[in-house]
Amino acid sequence: MISRKAAEIGLASVTALFGTVIAYGATEFGVGWAPSGPEPGTFPFYIGLIVLVASLANMVAALVAGDGTPLLExxxxxxxxxxxxxxxxxxxxxxxxxxxxxxxxxxxxxxxxxxxxxxxxxxxxxxxxxxxxxxxxxxxxxxxxxxxxxxxxxxx
Amino acid sequence: MDNLASLFHGFSVALSFHHIFLMLVGILLGILVGVLPGLGAPNGVSLLLPLTFTMDPVAAIILLTSMYWGALFGGSTTSILFNIPGEPSSVATTFDGYPLAQKGKATEALSYAFLSAGFGALVGVIVITLLSGVVQKFALRFSAPEYFAVYFLAFCSFIGLGGAPVLKTVVSIGCGFALAAVGMDSVSGSLRLTFEFDALLAGISFLVVVIGLFGIGELILTVEEGLQLKGIEARVRPSDVLRTMAMMPRHWATLLRSALVGCWMGITPGGPTAASFMSYGLARRFSKYRQGFGKGEPDGIIAPETADHSAGTAAMLPMLALGIPGSATAAVMLGGLMIWGLNPGPMLFVERPDFVWGLIASMYLGNVIGVILVLATVPMFASILRIPFAIIGPAIVVICFVGAYTVGSRPFDLWVALGFGFVGYLFKKLNYPIAPLILAMVIGDKAEDAFRQSLIMSKGALSVFWSNALVGTLMALALLLLVWPVAARVLFGGGRSSAP
Known part of the structure; x- marks a missing residue:
């Protein structure tokens, strides 16, 4: 059976991956400053980073204190x-x-x-x-x- | 008194045969989606929205808001009769509603719920009527940095006051923003984050995501929890309704307190669910009959219901005046406004007074009609729940996917809805809040535009968000909310007793 802890870690890895993909995908459009303002990739890049960091923190929280009860009977x-x-x-x-x-x-x-x-x-x-x-x-x-x-x- | 004159103009718009008819249809459909498992207000409104694309915006918003009221009523019905909250915001109603109904006082329980819901909604509309002028004047002073600060404030209040784990709320908001960024960038016109998939060129529709997260996800959860319908017979006796009505004034303190809690939580996007729990907790703390709570105390029904509906109604104010939805359903409607070609925000009051005030007037009418209609039709809707899940479950699945397809006639959206159904189920199981994701998806582009325009104004300096008193206050307030969970623990001690 999948434990709640494993599910927490699993979902946090998925969201971390999602954040990484978004941040990586955003770099294609420039994440810096152009004469016309912030480049199109800037906002998604930082959003992706925030998702990645928060997911990693969730993952650590689950590793440290996750409960082992099964997610589903x-x-x-x-x-x-x-x-x-x-x-x-x-x-x-x-x-x-x-x-x-x-x-x-x-x-x-x-x-x-x-x-x-x-x-x-x-x-x-x-x-x-x-x-x-x-x-x-x-x-x-x-x-x-x-x-x-x-x-x-x-x-x- | 400008507002009063505008309100009367609104009534002249709303009081047409066509609009009253739509109101009735909306409320009945709303009760239906509120009663059915897996179909709630945000999802119901998403399903109906594609059918309103060609309608006149006034008629469309009346239909959708009426559906919202109906869904709120329907959600309380199942909470009381079946101990199954039809809506997340009516969970608190089960605490005392179901025990009271079990004692053979189902009519009283339902009447308390609907009457206090009606009262809460009326307070909410009155607040909107009184405040909309002020908020609008205030909002006309806004430029890009202020807008971004208000959006930021909305998300910080989710993190600080939403009650869900802080980092999970951050992930949820971030995913919403990321999903909103897929497809055409509204500033530069470049196609972002499509990863060479043609299906992603048009972006991901928030409506399909709502149908997946709220509809399919909720259904899977219902199946897992095992839908047991130990229903209580719902025959509404008019004499009991009248007797309950006569009892209502005795509960004035709970009614007023709950309505205020609701209005506050609706305007600052805490949402109806948080409002109903907070109001229930306060009612128990202040009640003389604390022992009776959980066993069928009328105050335990009145408090969450009043707060739920006043929050739901008050959430319309920031949606109309600032373009910030106070609840998931309001977020879906906000998306609808943009699809109908309206631009939510302070200019809406100037450009389309008929729309704004017609909507506000319809909210007065809709809630009065709603209370009467729901009392009259409860037995019929309760009998729908007795249809076995083997029939009703798959039928709801079909309706959800049909709704997902009608959004943009894209077969790919069926996969999107299915995928987000699993995401919604997991999010709910693991306590990730869903409403912030929807909010971020709907206002993601606008928040990003405001952010970029602010930086263009300031040539890249973040100090633009502290450049004047207004934007500085908003940002400071937002940051305060952001650190609130940590600050509260430090100030009030670590061993905080768990809230009810």
Whole structure:
């Protein structure tokens, strides 16, 4: 199990890396003084440095006094995974097949597998939401959502 | 009395059929997002914002602010009935709201909450009405260094008063500024920090980040904590409401104190969450019935609710007059103002009085309508929470990603929302505050511009931030807030008892 201490150190390393990347990326645009004022990289450069320094301090604090209790109970980790994995699947599906089709598959899957609902109710809900979204977004607000090959096939 | 005349003009703007209709829609949608787990006020406003791009700014801001009021009401509903705070700012309401509801007095608990919320909001709007003229005159004397000093003050008060670990707040603010810097630099026009990724050329939208941090992150946390809905039946009996109403004047001291705490925390960006906790703590300290706190003491509901709503309302004042949002939701709305082509700041009062005063008038109306509407619809919204999470959870996920896509019609934003969902979850688990990140993202460019313009004015000398009394005072105040956590420990002893 990941302890709270390890998670603190992990997150602090990520933010430290982020600060470093920002500060390094900023050097490309100049971090000094030009005749027209501070160069474009100046502000992000120092922001990156501040993030880096504060992250390192957080990391030291966690190393010195971090508590070793687990960040997540094992059973909770399972609950989170059961929620997060289908969600990632939904995002990938939405990029491949469009948001409407992905919504249908995602809802049908979670209702059938995790909710243990019957086919009838699962299909009703998982068809209802994308249809409702279509009516609301495309018709009422005229905001098109991401579409995929299926919509192209039926000419939407 | 200028303000009064302007206010009446505002009412003439706000009181149209179209605007009242939007107010109703906004409040109902707000209660809905406030009630649903994972959807809070900042996230709800972010989801709705892309749909207002083509609307008239007055109508759009009325819709969004009404949604905010509704979300605040909705958040308290779930705190009381289900012991689940729908909003971070309604956590303190669970302490006494849920126990009182468990005693079979759900109607009283809800009525106390909504009535004191309404009272707090009204005090907040009155403060805005009275102060906006002063703040505006004051702000017209501002030039770049003063603006930067005010932004600096806002972030220092987060660090000093926010209550989260100081260095984690600094990291959060810094990440916000860094994210704001990605994409086109508004001064030089150069494309910064894109690292050759085409998707980053247009920058990272704060709306997508809000949806990830607040929406997806909150949902994962809800799942982890195991959403257990041991709901209490919510039937609102009008006689109980009236009886509670008659009891309200007895709590005048708590009401006034909490409203003042709220206004202060809303104007200085401490935010509604800090306000509600502080107000609850003060109410307990001053109460004659201290033992009753935590077991369903009415003052324990009135204090956080009043402060929460007065802070939420008062946060609109610095947003309009200075362009500094006092809460995460106000930050999102500020972003909206800029998208609609308005320039928040003192000139807004001069250039668009119809917008400013129409909004202020709508805040009076919206909160009165809100109290009535929420009392009438509580049973309906409470029943939504009885829909099993296996259906409602994925549905909220879909709505969040749809919202992220509508911001800019960019498929890449789905990844951004997902990524920030994980970041939001980890930040919350490890006690990193999120609101400062959003604030920094929204005003990042403006703060940077102010900083650079100041340095151009002074040819690079940092002494420009102490060049006159006004900017010097602001900077000194900011630095004072910055060292406040350390100073407080030295002054009041190290063994500070933990706050409630």
């Amino acid at each position: 094992r059973s909770h980790l399972k609950d989170v995974a059961r929620f997060v994995v289908p969600m990632i699947g939904f995002v990938i599906l939405a990029l491949l097949l469009g948001i409407y089709v992905a919504t249908f598959v995602y809802l049908l899957g979670t209702m059938r597998v995790q909710g243990r609902y019957g086919w009838g109710r699962s299909i009703a809900v998982s068809l209802g939401l994308p249809l409702g979204l279509y009516a609301l977004m495309e018709k009422a607000f005229q905001v098109p959502l991401l579409k995929g090959p299926l919509e192209a096939l039926i000419g939407l």
